[in-house]
Amino acid sequence: MFTGAVMKSTGTYWLGCLGLMLIAGCSGEKTTPNATASGETSAATIANDLASKSAGSPEDSSPGSGGEKKLTIGFSALTLTNPFFKIIADEMTAEGKKHGYEVVVVSADQDVNRQTSQVEDFIVKQVSAIVLNPCDSKAIGAAIKKANDAGIPVFTNDIKYDGTDGKVVCHIATDNYQGGKLAGEAMVKLLGESGGKVAVLHYPDVESCQLRVKGFTEVVDAHNAGSEAAKIEIATTLNGQGAREAGFAAAKDAIEAYPDLAALFAINDPSALGARAALEAAGKADQVRIIGFDGAIEGKQAILKGQIVCDPIQFPDQMGRTTIDMIIKYFDGDDVPPEVLIPSSLYYQADAEKDLALVPK
Known part of the structure; x- marks a missing residue:
């Protein structure tokens, strides 16, 4: 994880x-x-x-x-x-x-x-x-x-x-680095020609999350290097601590600081689900799309309901x-x-x- x-x-x-x-x-x-x-x-x-x-x-x-x-x-x-x-x-x-x-x-x-x-x-x-x-x-x-x-x-x-x-x-x-790259590819596909600002909910204390964010960032950077019109800006990286409550708080801070936020990458399902709750509370669930990571049952259920776009699954x-x-x-x-x-x-x-x-x- x-x-x-x-x-x-x-x-x-x-x-x-x-x-x-x-x-x-x-x-x-x-x-x-x-x-x-x-x-x-x-x-x-x-x-x-x-x-x-x-x-x-x-x-x-x-x-x-x-x-x-x-x-x-x-x-x-x-x-x-x-x-x-x-x-x-x-x-x-x-x-x-x-x-x-x-x-x-x-x-x-x-x-x-x-x-x-x-x-x-x-x-x-x-x-x-x-x-x-x-x-x-x-x-x-x-x-x-x-x-x-x-x-x-x-x-x-x-x-x-x-x-x-x-x-x-x-x-x-x-292979968390490979999984992070998959998340980056999914984000590029999601934002398409429009690009936009993205928030990352990290958990920097643990090595696996560092690799996920590294893989994600490398793909986004490579995309930006080859596209002027559809740049994806990683506007902020916040510590979601891999948990719902911290994910909620981090996502809340992100959408308050960046009202035009387009999407969010969370390093696991609990923080992604917390972020989803924050978006719903702020009335931005339709504006800000979420890519998670894990593929736990709750995460898969959220994907089924359209609350999370996709997960690189473990x-x-x-x-x-x-x-x-x-x-x-x-x-x-x-x-x-x-x-x-x-x-x-x-x-x-x-x-x-x-x-x-x-x-x-």
Whole structure:
């Protein structure tokens, strides 16, 4: 869902939205981790390092080796009030159960201090692995390092860790940069030959949203470079915090500051729905069009009703299952890619009309 540079293509694994192709090979003899010239360490090397740290533990060195250690995965979600993260948690729980893991889910409520405490609690409980949606892509580093030092592998999904204090084995997420570009293309198509002023409802604390806005902005800038008559001006970028209330407040400020606003790009469905409520309250729902991001049920319903034009949609169910797959691969001793990206696709009203999930029971 939800700073950092553009994700590197090297080592990146792509998952199609109709199926998963997990490409992995068994490594040979494990080696001592060595930093690269850029100062980074590969995820496979990190995995080996973490595995070696836990070797010789009196409780058992590997959850997959048949010892007595309870198989537990601790998952600190950004929030569970957003259905997107609830789907990730539910899929992780179901998939983990198939492999003998209990997944303990807690909500950080978008508070990095709370999340840090949750990681510390997972360490005390000696979980087998930790999964995070970082509340702050940099500030969570100290907590990740504590887990590293305790020999517990850390994985992230949706939101990427962008610091240097700790090491993450694998990050599983939507290709947010690609999704942001899709949103930009949809905006260019929406405004057509008229162009106009656009507001962006951002959530700059998290890396995934930075990538969405980056992709969106690049497409708009490229459009403007090739068109004098139909320029799209990003008039303001406000922090919608990925939430309805903040999205409402940000959209309200935007339309008050720019009465001629033509459209709005929100980095997720909750902030888009909050913006829609603000537009309706101001009597501008027909003037200002909204492009969101996510494809949660409420967002899809709003698209069906014409309240949101479209979303680049995500696949949180795949994200949850793939996270467990990567954890299993890690404990099986297989090579684990540093990053697995799931492509997004645009979802319009025509798609909603054919969506069986929206058909009344």
